[in-house]
Amino acid sequence: MSFDLNSLLRPHIAKLQPYTSARDEYTGKEGVFLDANENPFGSITDQDFNRYPDPYQSALKEEIAKIKGVRPGQIFLGNGSDEAIDLLYRAFCNPGKDNVILLPPTYGMYEVSANINDVEIRKVALTPDFQLQPDKILAAADTNSKILFICSPNNPSANKAKREDILFLLENFKGLVVVDEAYIDFSDEPSFTTELDRFANLLVMQTFSKAWGLASLRLGMAFASEELIRILNKIKPPYNISGLTQETVLAAIKDKAKVDRMIQDILAEREFLKGELEKLPFVQKIHTSHANFLLVQIPNANQVYDDLIEEKVIVRNRAKVLLCADCLRITVGTREENVALLEALKKVVK
Numbered sequence: 001m002s003f004d005l006n007s008l009l010r011p012h013i014a015k016l017q018p019y020t021s022a023r024d025e026y027t028g029k030e031g032v033f034l035d036a037n038e039n040p041f042g043s044i045t046d047q048d049f050n051r052y053p054d055p056y057q058s059a060l061k062e063e064i065a066k067i068k069g070v071r072p073g074q075i076f077l078g079n080g081s082d083e084a085i086d087l088l089y090r091a092f093c094n095p096g097k098d099n100v101i102l103l104p105p106t107y108g109m110y111e112v113s114a115n116i117n118d119v120e121i122r123k124v125a126l127t128p129d130f131q132l133q134p135d136k137i138l139a140a141a142d143t144n145s146k147i148l149f150i151c152s153p154n155n156p157s158a159n160k161a162k163r164e165d166i167l168f169l170l171e172n173f174k175g176l177v178v179v180d181e182a183y184i185d186f187s188d189e190p191s192f193t194t195e196l197d198r199f200a201n202l203l204v205m206q207t208f209s210k211a212w213g214l215a216s217l218r219l220g221m222a223f224a225s226e227e228l229i230r231i232l233n234k235i236k237p238p239y240n241i242s243g244l245t246q247e248t249v250l251a252a253i254k255d256k257a258k259v260d261r262m263i264q265d266i267l268a269e270r271e272f273l274k275g276e277l278e279k280l281p282f283v284q285k286i287h288t289s290h291a292n293f294l295l296v297q298i299p300n301a302n303q304v305y306d307d308l309i310e311e312k313v314i315v316r317n318r319a320k321v322l323l324c325a326d327c328l329r330i331t332v333g334t335r336e337e338n339v340a341l342l343e344a345l346k347k348v349v350k
Contacts, residue, residue, distance in 0.1 A: 003200045005227055008092050008146055008175060018234045023055050053243030056233065060241075060250050064221065067256065068206075070193055073226040076233065079240050081182065081205045081220030082109050087232050088203070089117040092146045092176065096120075101140055101148040101173075103132065105156055105321045107180060110149045120144075125322060130157040130287070132165040138172055146175045153183040156318045156329045158289035160189045170199045176228075178203045183291035185211035185263055186270075193223045200225050208249060210292060211263050217245045266292050270332045276342050282349045284326070293331045298349065301326040307348035313341050 006014060022035035039050045061072040068075075078084040093100065095118035102110050102123050114121050122140045124133055137148065148169060152161040170177050179192045181204055192204045203224040209215035219241065222232065270289060277283050277296060285297040295318065298304050305317040305328060316329035330341065 003174075005200060005225070005231075009231065010090075010092060010094055013091050013231070013235065016234060019238050021052065021055055021238045023052060027054075027058075049243060051243070052239050053241065053246055055238050055240075057241050057246055060246050060253070063250060063253050067253065068191075068193055068221075068223065070196060070223055071226070074196055074223050074229060076222040076224070076229050076236075077241050078220045078222065078232075078236070080209070080218045081180070081207050081222070082113070083236070083240065084203075084205055084220055084222040084232065085109055085113045085178075086116070087235055088147055088176065088178065089113055089119055091231050091235055093117060093119040098144045098146045099142075101137055101145055103137070103150060105130075105154075105318070105323055106149065106151045107155045107182075126154075126157070128323060130154055130159045130323065132161050132169070134165050134168050134172075137169060141173060141175070143174075145173075147178060148173050148175060149178045149180065151180040151182075152189070153181075153187050153290040155182065155291070156293075156295055156316070156321060156324060156327075157287055158183075158291040158293055158295050158329075159287060160187050160290045163189065166192065167195075170195070170202055173201070176201050176203060178205060180205045182207045182210060185259075186267060186292050187290035189290065196223060196225065200227075203228060211266075212252070212259055213262060214249065214252070217248060219245055219249055266332050269335060269338055270294070272335070273330070273332055273338045273341075276338070277345075280342075280345060280349075287327075293329055295324065295327050295329055297325075297327050298345075299326060301328050304328065304345070304349055308341075308344055311344040311348060313344040315341070 036052055038052065043049045057077045061075045064075055065072045076084060099120035099122050100114055102121055104123055104125055111121055124137045124140050127133060150161060150166060153159060166179060181191055184191050184206060192202065195202055203222055206221045208217065208219045274286055274294060277286055283296060283298060287295040301319040302317065305315065308315060318324040318327045318329050
């Protein structure tokens with residue numbers, strides 16, 4: 001399929017002259033910096049934060065590129081993946097005119113961001129076993145359908161979408177296809193970053209919040225063609241990633257072995273928790289998981305959720321979400337946390 005990114009872009013974005021910071025004009029590390037109205041005497045903290053950070057996170061992208069097997073120019077870093085989602089709406093969706101395709105049940109911020117940006121939402125539900133319906137998705141689209149969001153592994157169902165279905169949609173959907181891989185580190189599915197050079201309409205999102213354990217730093221990754229990444233960089237805030245976040249992740253990212261160990265620990269605890277939940281007579285179903293959580297069907301899930309809060313055990317109530325009746329989403333914790341959950345369930349479910 002021939003794909004022209006500029007044909008999707010909002011015309012005023014194509015003409016936009018982005019804000020240029022002093023660090024766009026000079027990227028060196030040495031010099032007398034009297035350009036950005038910074039405090040020359042340092043910071044009130046023990047560590048100096050008085051200088052603005054690299055607006056394009058160049059050093060960090062170099063290291064991420066090595067790990068992910070992509071080029072630095074194919075990487076956008078955002079204040080969480082939510083920033084990339086919002087920027088996509090701003091770049092490609094004309095308010096009150098264009099639409100996006102969402103596949104419920106799925107990550108809620110796609111819809112929230114659409115509503116913030118006054119963009120029509122067209123929903124095509126997943127099948128009862130949480131798989132895509134490609135023909136129905138294409139039937140729901142029209143010339144104003146700019147973005148299709150696919151979460152795989154999916155939140156809240158935890159399963160992975162069939163790869164052949166995503167490839168079919170990449171080949172046939174005429175807008176952008178966003179594959180959200182926030183939970184890819186817990187799956188046996190290869191990342192769609194391997195398909196970036198094949199599909200110009202593909203954008204893959206990942207995060208440092210899950211497997212890397214850096215949720216508090218708010219660093220999301222988007223991978224796409226250099227052309228698409230340039231558009232996101234053009235409209236993002238000048239310094240969207242703090243210097244502290246860049247420095248912390250740059251130091252941490254070199255310890256890939258620790259990340260791999262944590263992933264294996266989470267996978268082991270996922271199997272433990274699943275096995276113990278299956279022993280409980282009131283657990284009706286545990287959906288297959290390729291994530292760091294389980295979607296568990298329990299009678300009277302709303303009441304169980306409230307009762308668990310009384311026991312100071314907090315899970316996510318998904319009972320009112322499409323296809324998730326009487327379901328709780330339970331994050332895999334440490335062994336101690338998982339045992340505490342199990343004991344609380346035995347106490348509150350009569």
